[in-house]
Amino acid sequence: MLNFEFLVPTKLIFGRDAQHQVGELVKKYRGTKVLLHYGGGSIKKSGLYDQVTNSLKKAGIAFVELSGVVPNPRLKLVYEGIDLCRKEGVDFILAVGGGSAIDSAKAIGVGVCTDTDIWDFYEKGLPVARTLPVATILTIPAAGSETSKSSVITNEEKNMKYGLDVEEIRPVFSIMNPELFFTLPLNQIANGVADMMSHIMERYFTNTLSTDLTDGLCEATLKTIIKNAPILIRDPKNYDAWAQIGHCGSMAHTDILGLGRAQEWSCHPMEHELSAIYDIAHGAGLAILTPAWMEYVYNENLPMFVQFAVNVMGVDGSFREPEAIAREGIRRLRDFFTGIGLPETLKDVGIGTDKLEYMARKSTGAEYGREKPLGAIKPLYWKDVLEVYKSAAFRD
């Protein structure tokens, strides 16, 4: 086990009708003028928009709006948000939506408080001194951004998708009412599941030893998702299953599952290259790449992959044939993903082989002459990433 520091300052307010508290909560956190930040019309159609604005009005909180967040949220809208907040004297940002709206809100919050170009924080990893407080009402459990220290923004001009990871940008509070997830289409459910499972697996797979507790917490969270996700695919209005999936999604990205462990974090950056160029769903990309990555690296730490197969995927088998157990675990994970409707290959999402080398070189920085390998189980250089991409390209 490694040394660690841990604090999640985000208050989670969970359950039925929780969204109606938002006005009072903003007031408690001393917001006086709010930027209401969201995507398209879905929150208007569902009635959530009216509930939120009524709650704000009732609490006497002024607000301005910026809608138009899209999946893989764009830098251009972040700039607009920063300008709007400055012009209107906004002191609090409320994201209503999924990870994209929240990530965009986090970027705006940091951008308002600095004279530096906000993109420099993402591309160059500059330290963040200050941000406007950001709160969230989650409508898509997936990215875990409602409790995380992460924000991922796409620079559409540069075809770049980068993450900012700093403690300062965790939301001050997040509201999660599983009923708000009832109207999600099946593909968004599945994409979200793949994303949150990846957040756990990026922490779970490690070469660090003596991590019994976090091993067990990761396994329990993964098993809860694997049990409940198929229920939602059959019955998307199942409150109890959504409560579990939503709770898992937030747990998955607080880092409580990754304390004291060297973490992997290779599938996420490999996927960001796909969605930066092809604008595919992040979860879909992860579902394609994760089993391919596993097949590429499992021999580097076979006991870790045997443990995953046995403790998470329920594989039985002869301990004297560990490779067979590990491979069966990977096979079952792939089957789980395809079973809830996720794609298996890059071809399935319309990605050909022509840009694989370019994306591989970008993923490690080799394209810019500053290569830094991804991952921890096995350091992945761009040639390794290319192998993973190739093996995920199509099935013979």
Next chain:
Amino acid sequence: MLNFEFLVPTKLIFGRDAQHQVGELVKKYRGTKVLLHYGGGSIKKSGLYDQVTNSLKKAGIAFVELSGVVPNPRLKLVYEGIDLCRKEGVDFILAVGGGSAIDSAKAIGVGVCTDTDIWDFYEKGLPVARTLPVATILTIPAAGSETSKSSVITNEEKNMKYGLDVEEIRPVFSIMNPELFFTLPLNQIANGVADMMSHIMERYFTNTLSTDLTDGLCEATLKTIIKNAPILIRDPKNYDAWAQIGHCGSMAHTDILGLGRAQEWSCHPMEHELSAIYDIAHGAGLAILTPAWMEYVYNENLPMFVQFAVNVMGVDGSFREPEAIAREGIRRLRDFFTGIGLPETLKDVGIGTDKLEYMARKSTGAEYGREKPLGAIKPLYWKDVLEVYKSAAFRD
């Protein structure tokens, strides 16, 4: 799953040498004059006292001292601490020790900021408006007070032991270096293990359904303790095992394991009656009472106790004989406790049968004409508590 709100504002700083950061941390949290609160001479003998005071001096933090905290910490010392803090203008309390030092520090912190008698907060459950910030350096993993919202104080004049449970009293930061646990005697290790396991079981046993995630998190934490505790009994200087036990102890009492569940909390108040009068170790009392409580209530929710037996205690057996599985789980828990040196009966700790009815009547408030049953799996009135006490009294 039930609605919940969740936030743990305590920063956990975990690992080797972590205690040397304390001066800088206090400064960061704006402490200028510290009450250093601890027990007897053990932190002087171990060198920890010098490390802490040197770190404070180096950071330019003034401090005064109050030692003499004993297990089942006393109200009298709390009053002394309050007077001392007022006289010396203390603005920050640093507890160095186990749950007793931390609980005492929490009581002093609240007491300094109010004109009301501090005992009224414990006996009458008054709301807490303000407290001095409290931080901790943990030397005994057990009570979980380093991250919890709880403090338990014994009023030695009234023979009463009551807990205060309010969010306001969570520490601002807690330092945990597993190396500081190396010198603990075996009985303190075992008592601590029983206490943290009870914190989990008080949350785990529930009649609330659809709680897959927290079920799994509880089970993973219990299994980690059950695996690592016997290692420490054989090898009390095992860093890795202490790292797991220490981490589990803090997890156990943050409430992350109890979110969205109706919680039990009957063994703790039943035990408080024992240690209030007989001054036995809290963990020892819990190890005696918990299996006895289980035997008294398991038929109220047999599937819950079957799940515990199978998922935590590793019991195999015919699902058509669930009662046999449940009973075997309880038997294994009792064996686990006695296997690490904990007592099995009240007689083992020198408690006779003469005060059982008095303690039972006190535990539910019946003695004071305001009976409120304990527990959730089965509401326990004083006559039920008496049955549990009796069944734990001795073995035929």
